[in-house]
Amino acid sequence: MVGKDNRVTINDVAKMAGVSKGTVDRVLHDRGEVSPKSREKVLKVIEELGYKPNFYASILASQKKHRIVCVIPEYVSGDFWSLTARGVEESAETSSRFGVTVEVVTYDQYDVESFRHVCNRVLADLPSGVVVAPMFRVETLNFVKKLDASGVPYVYIDSKLEDDSYFAYFGMPMFQSGYLCADIMADGRSLEKILVVRIERDKMGYSDPTVARRTGFMEYMAAHCPDTQIVNVFIDPKSPEDIRRKLDEAFAGASGNIGVVMFNSRIHIVAEYIRERRFQGVRVVGFDALEKNLDAIRSGHVHVLIAQHSDRQAAAAVNALVDNLIHGEPVHKKDNYTQMDILNRFNCDYYM
Amino acid sequence: MVGKDNRVTINDVAKMAGVSKGTVDRVLHDRGEVSPKSREKVLKVIEELGYKPNFYASILASQKKHRIVCVIPEYVSGDFWSLTARGVEESAETSSRFGVTVEVVTYDQYDVESFRHVCNRVLADLPSGVVVAPMFRVETLNFVKKLDASGVPYVYIDSKLEDDSYFAYFGMPMFQSGYLCADIMADGRSLEKILVVRIERDKMGYSDPTVARRTGFMEYMAAHCPDTQIVNVFIDPKSPEDIRRKLDEAFAGASGNIGVVMFNSRIHIVAEYIRERRFQGVRVVGFDALEKNLDAIRSGHVHVLIAQHSDRQAAAAVNALVDNLIHGEPVHKKDNYTQMDILNRFNCDYYM
DNA sequence: TTGAAAGCGCTAACAC
DNA sequence: GTGTTAGCGCTTTCAA
Numbered sequence: 020m021v022g023k024d025n026r027v028t029i030n031d032v033a034k035m036a037g038v039s040k041g042t043v044d045r046v047l048h049d050r051g052e053v054s055p056k057s058r059e060k061v062l063k064v065i066e067e068l069g070y071k072p073n074f075y076a077s078i079l080a081s082q083k084k085h086r087i088v089c090v091i092p093e094y095v096s097g098d099f100w101s102l103t104a105r106g107v108e109e110s111a112e113t114s115s116r117f118g119v120t121v122e123v124v125t126y127d128q129y130d131v132e133s134f135r136h137v138c139n140r141v142l143a144d145l146p147s148g149v150v151v152a153p154m155f156r157v158e159t160l161n162f163v164k165k166l167d168a169s170g171v172p173y174v175y176i177d178s179k180l181e182d183d184s185y186f187a188y189f190g191m192p193m194f195q196s197g198y199l200c201a202d203i204m205a206d207g208r209s210l211e212k213i214l215v216v217r218i219e220r221d222k223m224g225y226s227d228p229t230v231a232r233r234t235g236f237m238e239y240m241a242a243h244c245p246d247t248q249i250v251n252v253f254i255d256p257k258s259p260e261d262i263r264r265k266l267d268e269a270f271a272g273a274s275g276n277i278g279v280v281m282f283n284s285r286i287h288i289v290a291e292y293i294r295e296r297r298f299q300g301v302r303v304v305g306f307d308a309l310e311k312n313l314d315a316i317r318s319g320h321v322h323v324l325i326a327q328h329s330d331r332q333a334a335a336a337v338n339a340l341v342d343n344l345i346h347g348e349p350v351h352k353k354d355n356y357t358q359m360d361i362l363n364r365f366n367c368d369y370y371m
Numbered sequence: 372m373v374g375k376d377n378r379v380t381i382n383d384v385a386k387m388a389g390v391s392k393g394t395v396d397r398v399l400h401d402r403g404e405v406s407p408k409s410r411e412k413v414l415k416v417i418e419e420l421g422y423k424p425n426f427y428a429s430i431l432a433s434q435k436k437h438r439i440v441c442v443i444p445e446y447v448s449g450d451f452w453s454l455t456a457r458g459v460e461e462s463a464e465t466s467s468r469f470g471v472t473v474e475v476v477t478y479d480q481y482d483v484e485s486f487r488h489v490c491n492r493v494l495a496d497l498p499s500g501v502v503v504a505p506m507f508r509v510e511t512l513n514f515v516k517k518l519d520a521s522g523v524p525y526v527y528i529d530s531k532l533e534d535d536s537y538f539a540y541f542g543m544p545m546f547q548s549g550y551l552c553a554d555i556m557a558d559g560r561s562l563e564k565i566l567v568v569r570i571e572r573d574k575m576g577y578s579d580p581t582v583a584r585r586t587g588f589m590e591y592m593a594a595h596c597p598d599t600q601i602v603n604v605f606i607d608p609k610s611p612e613d614i615r616r617k618l619d620e621a622f623a624g625a626s627g628n629i630g631v632v633m634f635n636s637r638i639h640i641v642a643e644y645i646r647e648r649r650f651q652g653v654r655v656v657g658f659d660a661l662e663k664n665l666d667a668i669r670s671g672h673v674h675v676l677i678a679q680h681s682d683r684q685a686a687a688a689v690n691a692l693v694d695n696l697i698h699g700e701p702v703h704k705k706d707n708y709t710q711m712d713i714l715n716r717f718n719c720d721y722y723m
Numbered sequence: 724t725t726g727a728a729a730g731c732g733c734t735a736a737c738a739c
Numbered sequence: 740g741t742g743t744t745a746g747c748g749c750t751t752t753c754a755a
Contacts, residue, residue, distance in 0.1 A: 028748055039726045044750065052724055074468055075427035076748035079731050083750095116426055192721055199717040207559060358721050361713040365551040369544055369710045380732055391742045396734065404740055428732035431747045435734095 027068045036064040047072065078117055078345065085119040085147040085344045087337060090137055091176075092128035092154060097310050099284040099329065100125075103152065103176065106330030110337040119341050122146070128154045129220060138162040142169075148340035149173040150333070153180050154228060172343060174336045177329070178228040185353075187339050189332040192356045193228075196306070196325055197235025197282065199359055203323050204278050204304045205244050211275035212248035213240070214266070216289055217282070219255045229282035232306075236280070256288055266292050278302040286324070290315035308362060308370055316367045324362040326370065332357055379420045388416040399424065430469055430697065437471040437499040437696045439689060442489055443528075444480035444506060449662050451636040451681065452477075455504065455528065458682030462689040471693050474498070480506045481572060490514040494521075500692035501525040502685070505532050506580060524695065526688045529681070530580040537705075539691045541684040544708045545580075548658070548677055549587025549634065551711055555675050556630050556656045557596050563627035564600035565592070566618070568641055569634070571607045581634040584658075588632070599630075608640055618644050630654040638676070642667035660714060660722055668719045676714040678722065684709055 029047075033040045038057055045053045046061045053061075064070070089107050094100030104123055111121035124141065127133040134155050141149065142165055149166055151173055153159035160180055166173045172186035179188040204213065215233070240247060252269045255261040266289070270277065279289050279301060286305020290312075293301055305312060308326040315321035335355065342348040362370055381399075385392045390409055397405045398413045405413075416422070441459050446452035456475055463473035476493065479485040486507050493501065494517055501518055503525055505511035512532055518525045524538035531540040556565065567585070592599060604621045607613040618641070622629065631641050631653060638657020642664075645653055657664060660678040667673035687707065694700040714722055 026748095030748075040749075041726060041751085042724085045725085048750090054724060057724080073431075073748050076431050076731090077750075079425075079428050079431060079733090079747090080749040081751080082731060195717065195721065199715075202715070202717050356721050358712070358723065359718040360710070361715075361718065363551075363554070363713075365547065365554050366711040366713065369547065369708050371710065378732095382732075392733075393735085393742060393744095394740080397741085400734090402735095406740060409740080425732050428747090429734075431749090432732075432734040434747065 026073070027070045029070070029072070032061065032064050032068060032070050035068065036060045074346070083118055085341075086122065087114070087119060087148045087150065087340050087344075088122045088124055088141055088146045089150040089333070089337070090124055090126065090141065091150075091152045093125040099307055099309060100152075102307075102309075102329045103333045106328075106333030107150075107337060109330065110334035110341075114337060114341050117341060117345050119147075119344065121337055126154075131155050131158060134158055142166070145169055145171055147171070147344050148186075150176055150336045150340065152177045156180060172340060174339060176332055176336045178231075179354075186343070187336065187350045187353055187355065189336045189339075189355045190357060191327045191359060193231035194235040196359050197232035197237075198239045199235075199361075200232070200280065200282075200304055200306070200325055201236045201239030201243075203325070203361065204280055204302060205240065205247060208276060208278075208302065210244070210247045210278045210302070212250055212273055213278040213280060214250050214252050214269050215280055215282070216252045216254060216266075218285075219253045219261075232282045236282070254288070256285060262288060262292055263295075267296075270296075270298070276300065276302070278304065280304050282306065284309055284312070286321055287311035287315050290318070290320035293320050294318065308360075308367070313362075313367050313370070316362065316364050319364070322363065324367070326360040326362050327357045328360075328371070329357075378425070379422045381422070381424070384413065384416050384420060384422050387420065388413045426698065435470055437693075438474065439466070439471060439500045439502065439692050439696075440474045440476055440493055440498045441502040441685070441689070442476055442478065442493065443502075443504045445477040451659055451661060452504075454659075454661075454681045455685045458680075458685030459502075459689060461682065462686035462693075466689060466693050469693060469697050471499075471696065473689055478506075483507050483510060486510055494518070497521055497523055499523070499696050500538075502528055502688045502692065504529045508532060524692060526691060528684055528688045530583075531706075538695070539688065539702045539705055539707060541688045541691075541707045542709060543679045543711060545583035546587040548711050549584035549589075550591045551587075551713075552584070552632065552634075552656055552658070552677055553588045553591030553595070555677070555713065556632055556654060557592065557599060560628060560630075560654065562596070562599045562630045562654065564602055564625055565630040565632060566602050566604050566621050567632055567634070568604045568606060568618075570637075571605045571613075584634045588634070606640070608637060614640060614644055615647075619648075622648075622650070628652065628654070630656065632656050634658065636661055636664070638673055639663035639667050642670070642672035645672050646670065660712075660719070665714075665719050665722070668714065668716050671716070674715065676719070678712040678714050679709045680712075680723070681709075 029040050029043050033043045042053060042057055043061050046058045091103055092100050094104055107121060107123055114121055124137050126137045135158055149171060153175060160182055163173050167184045174187040175185050177190045178193060240249060250269055252265050254265050281289060284307035289303055303321045304323045305321055306325050308324060312324055316324060339350050381392050381395050385395045394405060394409055395413050398410045443455055444452045446456055459473060459475055466473055476489050478489045487510055501523060505527060512534055515525050519536045526539040527537050529542045592601060602621055604617050606617050633641060636659035641655055655673045656675045657673055658677050660676060664673060664676050668676060691702050
């Protein structure tokens with residue numbers, strides 16, 4: 020059960036190089052104050068011996084503390100952002116072992132002012148790193164510019180903006196996901212029309228993070244199904260009557276094959292409507308593996324979901340920062356596109 | 372950048388309980404030799420203070436070493452088992468930091484004797500834990516029985532057997548994957564016949580880990596497409612001529628829609644044949660995201676792959692053992708079914 | 724510019 | 740039974 024240790028330690032290096040641990044440590048961390056010859060000797064010995072610092076001894080000794088803050092929209096249990104929050108919690112657990120605390124701060128995604136407020140709070144007490152889910156383009160750019168100026172690394176999750184000082188991005192390839200969605204919706208089916216159900220508020224010009232997705236969808240349709248009619252239906256997700264009325268209206272004229280799609284995570288709203296109206300043969304495709312959406316797959320009211328592990332995304336974002344803060348590791352890849360998972364009733368039960 | 376530490380240490384506990392660190396450590400690790408009253412007091416203080424041992428300090432101090440061995444089939448770069456091996460390597464990297472070495476030993480999956488040999492070697496020098504991919508039913512059961520008798524935990528990956536002393540299992544739900552595969556192959560398409568391409572050697576009664584998958588496939592077909600003809604085609608994967616001849620034969624009679632499927636990871640063989648023959652409109656579905664298979668998706672010769680992250684599976688298997696060995700953590704879930712990923716040309720490029 | 728030494732939180736051997 | 744103590748590999752003063 021017990022093997023033997025063949026790891027080389029900082030002491031071995033020091034001895035071999037004829038210097039003290041202190042000096043080795045200094046060259047290891049570029050703390051200057053080392054004569055060129057010592058430095059060189061140490062470096063050579065490190066190379067020769069294949070010395071790898073013991074990570075854990077290191078954090079044990081240096082009782083450095085870091086704080087990472089994650090700025091995401093407010094959430095309630097079961098909705099999209101709660102998945103993200105869960106991922107953050109998970110990595111917070113691990114990170115705390117490295118002396119890194121992770122803090123979640125939320126804002127109202129329909130209230131720019133609340134976002135500004137949160138940003139200011141973060142800027143007032145600068146953390147070591149920031150994870151941000153950008154919903155307001157201009158304000159976010161403004162925010163990250165200040166972070167950048169203060170040398171605080173920030174990583175985007177979910178969607179990213181067009182600046183390029185970000186440390187990393189973790190999210191779905193949005194355009195592609197729309198393209199994929201269209202294929203799943205329409206391929207091999209000659210649909211008469213497709214209802215694109217959208218949130219009323221999105222009309223008001225708040226930056227809509229699903230816009231690229233919609234673009235991908237439309238491009239596919241234009242290229243492959245030019246005869247299918249695409250109809251936008253704007254609903255107020257909080258008003259069942261509104262939903263009923265708008266959808267009734269949209270369905271009214273149609274006789275042939277119809278598809279319904281939503282580009283955010285709320286396709287369960289449509290599922291509920293279809294269930295109520297007992298419609299048959301409508302093809303329903305949506306995004307994200309919320310519990311409600313999965314239920315809709317199981318009951319047959321949604322056919323396919325395109326999902327992503329947004330919890331893992333969030334965890335990966337935090338971890339990337341932690342690795343960088345603790346170990347000075349550069350990020351492996353700047354843009355990390357999550358895989359797009361296609362879920363139907365035969366595989367959805369095995370999706371975490 | 373620097374926060375403050377609010378972690379409670381073993382010293383705090385000792386002080387509060389009016390005992391020494393030694394005693395606290397003893398109750399922490401059930402090393403006996405502690406009076407009931409001390410134990411109780413310590414336990415109470417731990418509870419009150421919410422003390423959590425510092426994992427890394429612990430490994431640093433106790434220089435325990437562990438060895439885990441992974442028994443998997445021989446592999447060459449790019450094939451199925453090389454993915455598994457890669458996952459093992461990855462977790463080996465991490466585990467080495469915990470004083471755990473991970474060793475891969477391989478056997479010829481077509482030679483029982485080689486498997487027996489490897490098992491004996493493992494048994495001769497017992498490791499702390501074993502990960503095994505079972506290809507030979509009887510011999511594996513025999514092997515794990517001995518491990519069990521010696522108190523060595525073992526975890527199955529890829530497929531599992533019907534004993535229940537295993538510590539954990541990580542793999543795809545095989546039956547379900549066949550069912551899913553059939554749906555993807557046949558749903559909404561009235562196929563005249565489906566060629567199930569199999570490896571010649573599988574006829575010889577070696578235990579075939581894909582049998583459950585095939586069963587799932589057949590059950591779906593029987594239930595949903597009773598009119599589709601299912602034809603088994605046995606090929607020698609090493610002989611291009613054999614493949615050509617057998618498939619030519621199988622395709623010869625057909626006029627309508629045809630599907631081709633393989634239940635192991637080698638659908639690229641079929642893709643290559645189809646490419647060569649320039650067949651159009653044949654529906655090809657297979658398993659596993661080998662580079663060759665992904666290429667076949669990109670070139671349009673395979674339509675869908677059902678994939679799993681077998682590298683992550685392997686890593687998870689090793690990690691479960693490490694957690695148990697180092698931290699005494701019980702396994703969270705005994706049976707860990709991997710998600711089944713549906714890959715087509717629109718999402719395959721984002722699959723790691 | 725460098726070495727010595729204390730100490731991070733924990734383990735384990737040893738003494739009482 | 741229990742306290743004491745010497746490390747584990749590394750960081751970080753503090754002197755020299």
